[in-house]
Amino acid sequence: MFENVLIAEDHQQLNHSVQQTTKELGISDPQYAYYCDDALLRLQHAIREGKPFELLITDLSFDDDDRNQQLSNGTSLIEAAKNLQPDLKVLVFSAESNPVVIDGLYKRLGINGYVRKSRTDAIDLKDAIETIAKNKRYIPAEFQQVVRNKNTFDFTETDIAILTLLVQGTLQKNIPDHLKLMGARASSQSSVEKRLNQIRTALGFTKNEQLIAYCKDFQII
Secondary structure: OOOOEEEEEHHHHHHHHHHHHHHHHOOOOOOOEOOHHHHHHHHHHHHOOOOHHHHHEEEEOOOOOOOOOOOOEEEHHHHHHHHHHHEEEEEEEOOOHHHHHHHHHHHHHHOOEEEEOOOOHHHHHHHHHHHHHOOOEOOHHHHHHHHHHHOOOOOOOOHHHHHHHHOOOOOOHHHHHHHHHOOOOOOOOOHHHHHHHHHHHOOOOOOOOHHHHHHHHOOOO
């Protein structure tokens, strides 16, 4: 199990809750910071002292106040921390539920785990920390389901054409005309709307913007 853990969370109650969870796992003296800048300073100091942190647990969103900050959010903190200490393990604890954002944290920032703030987050945090301590990645069950949906959903050539046109800034009402020029069979406005609705429903999205971001992230378009 980890010995040196740093918690970056600006809500005092949640910070204490995470500290309690780590202590229940045998981590006797977790350190904490309410600001991202302070968290980075603690990481730097620990390295200078020859006792670097092994795990950073951080939120993504930090409230603004009167204090001027160089690092204003968890994403910036993770980037700076990884540049400072590439082998640092990172667990994100956040209310963010967008699978595109979460997937980006794994792919772009190389995080080791993600736990969404919820009714069962104390249990999930314990599972995540124990998993990461075994040098494994912790991926939340709901995100695994999205990945399975992505892998099993069959995007047709017309689907990709519709999404590509949206990315290019084509108004949805004008997409049928472009599809007709491409020789697509289903090229009426109602068929385009129906297909977009089917894709969003299958992948759990409510807006085209979410769907487009998702498809970009997974290199579908």
